[in-house]
Structure formats: structure tokens, C-alpha cells
Amino acid sequence: MKKAVITAAGRGTRHFPATRTVQKELFPLVDRDGITKPILQIVVEEALAANVERVGVVCSPVSLDPIRAHFAPVSDDLRRSFASKPNALAQINRLNALSESIEWIVQPAPEGYGDAVLCARDFVGDESFLLLLGDHVYVSDGPERCSAALVEAFERVKGPVSGVTRTSIDRLRLFGTLAGEPLGGVPPLYRVVDMVEKPSPEVAQNRLRTPGIPDGGYLTFFGMHILPFRIFDHLAERKARNRREEGEIQLTSSQVALLEEGDYFAVEMPGERLDMGVPEGLIHTQHVLALHSPYKEVVSGS
DSSP states (O other), rough: OOEEEEOOOOOGGGGGTTGTOOOGGGOOOOOOTTTTTEEEHHHHHHHHHTSSSSSEEOOOTTTHHHHHHHHHHHHHHHHHHTTHHHHHHHHHHHHHHHHHTEEEEOOOSOOOHHHHHHHHHHOOSSOOOOETTTTTTEESSSSOOOOHHHHHHHHHHHHHEEEEEEEEEEGGGSSSSEEEEETTTTTTTTEEOOOOOSSSHHHHHHHOOOTTTTTTEEEEEEEEEEEETHHHHHHHHHTTTTTOTTOOOSSSHHHHHHHHHHHEEEEOOOOEEETTTHHHHHHHHHHHHOOOOOOHHHHHOO
């Protein structure tokens, strides 16, 4: 797995007015290591933890410059001003290293998640790639990062694989949902048999039950996938035919096309997805990160 794609082109309307001047992917969070970082930096580090070599970040024309500025090399004057602050110098070096792994991609117009992914076609080339969301933070239950666990699953199945997590039926309106045939293993692996974007409870009960998952529970997307390059053919076809859902080019319909072509897999991720794209999600994301940080006693009150 050589390349990862992170989509960071959303308008952040649910965080307005803060997003009037600050892209939501640049909102600061105190990470598990106790360092304050923009969310996007946390996600870039997640991708690189899977040992990818290059990370393509998809931005809007408006967000490109401020996002790229964060990862830009630090001037000599600023470095000298931090001469007595070794922690800051370490972070300067970290940013310089990250910048060498990033390629910037522009989504010209806000035409949906699937279109944002399609914009990375030239960057990806003819290989499978890791796909992450720029407004999701992924927190593993153990020492291994979620991205690394997904890559390990991909190495087992040698085919498209999505991270999934168990979700109650009342929340399926928020997520792509799938049904799978259990294949065993740790973490649990499934062969996908059906997939629906944000299904109604009725559709879920009729089509998306997975053996071994208790009643009322379903497998939903974790926000992390490894997809083959042919996903771009399906996305491009949908765009050329103007096949949109709620006015946008979506990704799930093209994933369904992959499923119809052959085996598609899912793996239960050993961790939690944290969606900071809404205010309550931002609060929850910082809370969970803090509980895994050197400041956990401040949060827990102990």
C-alpha cells in the first residue's frame, strides 16, 4: 500500500460561523500525545502510520492555501525564534517531514464525496489506495493504529475492504450500512453480500442483517477504506451520466458496483471513529482524545 487519499474539501456548514475563517479540518485538537494539532494533521499521521509513502489531500479552491500553509516549511526566522523551545522545534521538524509526503489535489466544485475521491485519480494511478476522511479521527483500542489494522486485513483478502463498526438501528440514517458473511479471524472479517447508503430501518431489517450481530445492531462504515483503482471508472461513469444522489456524486453507489463485480470485504475495526464534522462530534472527539492523552486526569476528574 503506497498511497492514501484524504478528502478535506467540505464547506463545514455545520460549524458556521467558525468555518467562515477557519476550515474545519484546521480546527485544533489536543492529540493523544499531548500536542495541539489541526485535525487534518492527526489524520495525515494516521495514514502514514499504515506505512504509505504518499498522501493526497483533496481540498477546495478556497481551503487549499490555508491548509497547505500549515504544512509549509517553517522560515529560518521563525525557527530561530524557537531556538530556546525544543518542543516547538521538534514539531517544526515533524511538520517538515509530513510536508514531504503530501501532494495537494483540488476539487474544483463541491459535487460530493464521490467526486472528491474521483479528483485523486491521477494521484493514485493504477494501484489500490487507502481512503480516509479529513474530518474523522480514528482512535484504536490498542497500540496498533486503525489504518494499520485495515492494511493488514487487505493483505489477507487481496481485495477491496472497508472498515466497519457495530451501530444501532436508530443511527443508520447517518451511515453506509452493509450485510456480511462472517469469515472469522481477529479482528472479525466479513465477505460483503449487500450494501446500502443510509438505509431506513425497514430496508436494514429486510436486507442488512449479518449473522452473529445481535438484534438491533448493524455493520456500518468506519470512514476508512482500501479501494482498487477501478473505483475511479465507476465514479467517472456516474459523473458522466449525471447519476447523482441528493445532487451529489456519492461513493457508496460505486462501491456497490465493485461488489457486483466480485468479492468485497469488511473488517470490524478495533477502535472508534470520531466525526468532528458536527458540534457535538467535535466535543466528543476532544473528550476521547483527552482520555488517551497525558491530560486524562484533567478530563476524568481523578
